[in-house]
Amino acid sequence: MDLWGWLLLSAVTVGAALLFVPKELWKRWRARLVEHTDQVLRRRVTRFGRRYREFVRDSLRFVDLKGLATVGYRTPELDEVFVDVSLAYRAPHQVSESVLADLPADVTHRHPIGHFLDRDQAVVLAVIGAPGSGKTTLLRHTARTISRGRGRRKRTVPILLYLRDHVSAIVGDREISVPALVRRTLGDYRRFEPPGWFEQRLRDGDCVVLLDGLDEVSRQEDRRAVADWVEGQAKQYAKNDFVITSRPRGFRSAGIEGAVVVQVRGFTDEQVTRFVRAWYRAVERDAPEEQRLAGAEDLLRRLHHAPGLAELTANPLLLTMVANVHRYRGALPGSRAELYSEICQVMLWRRQEAKKLPSDLRSDRKETLLRGLAFTMMRERVRDLPRKEVVNTLKAALSRMATDVTADAFLTEVCSYGLIVERESGLFCFAHLTFQESLAAAYIRDKGIADILTSAVDDLWWRETSLLYAAQSDADPIVEACLRSGTVNALSLAFDCAEQSSDLAPGLRSRLERFLSGDDDDPGRRRLRATVQLVRHLRDRVGPVCARPISAGIYELFLADTGNPYPDSDDTDPVAGVRAGDAAAFLRWVNTVIEDESGYRLPTPAEVTAARRLVPAGRTVWTSSDLWLPPGTEHPNAVDAATLRRYVDDDLDRLEPILRFLMVRKVVEVAADHVHQHVNAGSRIEYDTVLARCGSWARHLDYPQDLDPELVTTLAIPLGRGTGISDAHRALTFVLEAQEATRAAEKKMMRQEANDAQDVPVDRERLTELRQDVWTRRGKAHDLVKRLPTLVDPSPMGEVLDSALEAAFRSKEPENWFNTFCHRFLELSSFRDTVVALDSLARQLTEGTWNLASGWEGRAAQRLHEIALPMFERRRPLTDPDALRFAAMCLRLPEIAAGITLLERRMTGEAQPTETIFLAKD
Known part of the structure; x- marks a missing residue:
């Protein structure tokens, strides 16, 4: 009811009282009515709501880092780094207690918390999640969001209560209300609250009540009492949204009736990337943008190449710890041992102490117990143990401590922390094998029993434990034992220990370096070196996919061992420009070198998609079926029609002087040939046609005055002396003059023969002279034609140009001969976008040229095959690509022209090769 409604109600009440209520009774009512009206007016006109929302925003401004062992000099603000983990519907018994728990792959929905709140029908929402999964942060951010009051919200008052702070009050007074508890959190702000302000807001349904940490109520009977209290408050204030968070075990032991249960995802x-970048922008606020971005990208790159760490980052608390350790303790993964130790401490006792939660066992003793349990499981080579064996192991360790804590109670407690998980009924394991290995390494270090590791350098089961031990202890004994063993597994471990340990004897480092740089000719030693490096490179995996692409260095080992051709790329990391056949050959070599029964394989497209964060930017990956392309990426072997047309047009621009010269030469040859053949044949009709054609062509030829010798050399067309063109011009002149002289002489002879038939005297001597002159001119022209530069080198270019230009000459379009040749004969308009199959290029060349078995096309095709095949098979480098491409186009082999163009573009750097190799292992 609004202010005016209350005033009207009060006026009506007073009027009724004056009319009907006895005077003495009215005196008693009047004081109450005045007090009630005063409270209503104060609640309605007060500014307390604004002040309270400001208090909520200010008190929740920063990220809660209490309990973390590594923190920086600046605490990020919550709004700067918050990433919504999102929620999914889930039955309580289906939610895992593991610190790395997430939903099965078939559960894909992700809802923000706002999806469930502020609807017409109020909700009781139970948010269940493992330790560190972001439950508290989600409530804190939700409270800040509501307190801003943006948008048309139905419920604008956030009430955030940490249940651990109110257990005694709730257990001591089951009738205590939410308003009574929230007033305890206000401090000095309590004096600004008008009487009953929170009660009125709750009665009106204006509130979202956020209750954090049901599981943090330690005693079971108290937890049940608190759950009952929550149910009662939700029923009493049924118009309001209630949200309660808990770890799985805590909620299963004290559920909330009517609650909608969701799991934190x-x-x-993508969210990890967003958080890391936001975190670095926040903690490096005063640094230049490029410096902040560099720190974030360095961490993301290291996480991508350290899957054991990357798997931890799904948990927001662990990701925060990883970011802090990276920023303030040095680069990961070199400090993995410190990080794992810190994670165990935070999960076991630091967060509990920061929240002031009671515990019956000292913090250091908790870690000691878990170290012993982890060592026992490593020694027995198991990942899980039956409950009875776990309890017996803990009981034996507890018997050495002055404590009344039972093994069963401790097991229940550490399960709630998420480090120990009941994988299935009666079987317990660590949430991640890394925790087991890290704690076991700490146990070995504490007990001084490193001989367990030195005797197991060939055993992959102990590898990670040995590495974590070496990172914080003396690595010399382990490396020495590895070098004595000399096996692939032992040597791989030695290099990994040397890489992660900052303290290693110089002599041992020298021996390792000599092993890698050995230049002996012993094939066995070369194969051993290659195998060691390969095993180290392929060790880490994300799912079935190896975490790192094959590097150029690893690929060179393959080339040295097999003699296969190197891909079309620079010596970069990772290797690029690998063809499909290369990838298959490399895979066969890997499975030959690494004698593993399961073997390696190329990943499936789905596996690469799932692990796409491992793929370097701009790279494509060979899979078991085809080349995998990141979304929006063009195929690296694509040659579109416009590109091919541009290259052919450039070829024509460079070739035009030669084309025009050869056309002049063709005209001269044809003219001289016809003069020689048809003068005596007496076929005047054909003779006149040929002369007319030659004259027409000659008039329309704009032949060059000079020709670049370098161009001639480049195109492998030996045109001979530099005077070749002028000789051709003179020969053409002589031919044309001989034609005109012959025509004039014949006319005279015809007239004289006609006169002779009419008994007119004929100058026989003059007629002989005319005929002799014709023969002389024709002979000179013929001699000049023979002396013209010829296509001595039977290159595909020469064969194609000579014969193709003859086809253009006979097109009967002298005024447009060049366009006719380029567009009709080469069919430029028919180009299509092409994805070149480089592995199939040699086969396509053979099949294409095989079909051209006769005439000039057959001769040109044979030469093109002879020259181009070694280049396509990478037995020779690519040379004269423009000549080869032009020949392919003239022979109607556009797919070969596209392949030549792709190889040229890669050779010149215009197109960057992107095909690389990832391997997978089941």
């Missing part, structure tokens, strides 16, 4: 790869 883990971070996706």
Whole structure:
């Protein structure tokens, strides 16, 4: 009811009282009515609501880092780094307690918390998640969002209560209300609250009540009492939204009637990236943008290449710890041992102490117990143990401590922390094998029993434990034992220990360096070196996919061992420009070198998509079926029609002087040939036609005055002396003059023969002279034609140009001969976009030229095959690509022209090769 409604109600009440209520009774009512009206007016006109929302925003401004062992000099603000983990519907018994728990792959929905709140029908929402999954942060951010009051919200008052702070009050007074508890959190702000302000807001349904940490109520009977209290408050204030958070075990032991249960989802790869970048922008606020971005990208790159760490980042708390350790303790993964130790401490006792939660066992003793349990499981070579064996192991360790804590109670407690998980009924394991290995390494270090590791350098089961031990202890004994063993697994471990340990004897480092740089000719030693490096490179995996692409260095080992051709790329990391056949050959070599029964394989497209964050930017990956392309990426072997047309047009621009010269030469040859053949044949009709054609062509030829010798050399067309063109011009002149002289002489002879038939005297001597002159001119022209530069080198270019130009000459279009040749004969308009199959290029060349078995096309095709095949098979480098491409186009082999164009573009750097190799292992 609004202010005016209350005033009207009060006026009506007073009037009724004056009319009907006895005077003495009215005196008693009047004081109450005045007090009630005063409270109503104060609640309605007060500014407390604004002040309270400001208090909520200010008190929740920063990220809660209490309990973390590594923190920086600046605490990020919550709004700067918040990434919504999102929620999914889930039955309580289906939610895992593991610190790395997430939903099965078939559960894909992700809802923000706002999806469930502020609807017409109020909701009781139970948000369940493992330790560190972001439950508290989600409530804190939700409270800040509501307190801003943006948009048309139905419920504008956030009430955030940490249940651990109110257990005694709730258990001591089951009737205590939400308003009574929230007033305890206000401090000095309590004096600004008008009487009953929170009660009125709750009665009106204006509130979202956020209750954090049901599981943090330690005693079971107290937790049940608190759950009952929540149910009662939700029923009493049924118009309001209630949200309660808990770890799985806590909620299963004290559920909330009528609650909608949702599970907190883990971070996706995209959310991890967003958080890390936001975190670095916040903690490096005063640094230049490029410096902040560099720190974030360095961490993301290291996470991508350290899957054991990357798997932890789905948990927001662990990701925060990783970011802090990276920023303030040095680069990962070199400090993995410190990080794992810190994670165990935070999960076991630091967060509990920061929240002031009670515990019956000292913090250091908790870690000691888990170290012993982890070592026992490593020694027995198991990932899980039956409950009875876990309890017996813990009981034996507890018997050495002065404590009344039972093994069963401790197991229940550490399960709630998420480090120990009941994988299935009666079987317990660590949430991640890394925690087991890290704690076991700490146990070995504490007990001084490193001989367990030195005797197991060939055993992959102990590899990670040995590495974590070496990172914080003396690595010399382990490396020495590895070098004595000399096996692939042992040597791989030695290099990994040397890489992660900052303290290693110089002599041992020298021996390792000599092993890698060995230049002996022993094939066995070369194969051993290659195998060691390969095993180290392929060790880490994300799912079935190896975490790193094959590097150029690893690929060179393959080339040295097999003699296969190197791909079309620079010596970069990772290797690029690998063809499909190369990838298959490399895979066969890997499975030959690494004798593993399961073997390696190329990943499926779906596997690469799932692990796409491992793929370097701009790279494509060979899979078991085809080349995998990142979304929006063009195929690296694509040659579109416009590009091919541009290259052919450039070829024509460079070739035009030669084309025009050869056309002049063709005209001269044809003219001289016809003069020689048809003068005596007496076929005047054909003779006149040929003369007319030659004259027409000659008039329309704009032949060059000079020709670049370098161009001639480049195109492998030996045109001979530099005077070749002028000789051709003179020969053409002589031919044309001989034609005109012959025509004039014949006319005279015809007239004289006609006169002779009419008994007119004929100058026989003059007639002989005319005929002799014709023969002389024709002979000179013929001699000049023979002396013209010829296509001595039977290159495909020469064969194609000579014969193709003859086809253009006979097109009967002298005024447009060049366009006719380029567009009709080469069919430029028929080009299509092409994806070149480089592995199939040699076969396509053979099949294409095989079909051209006769005439000039057959001769040109044979030469093109002879020259181009070694280049396509990478037995020779690519040379004269423009000549080869032009020949392919003239022979109607556009797919070969496209292949030549792709190889040229890669050779010149205009197109960057992107095909690389990832391997997978089941």
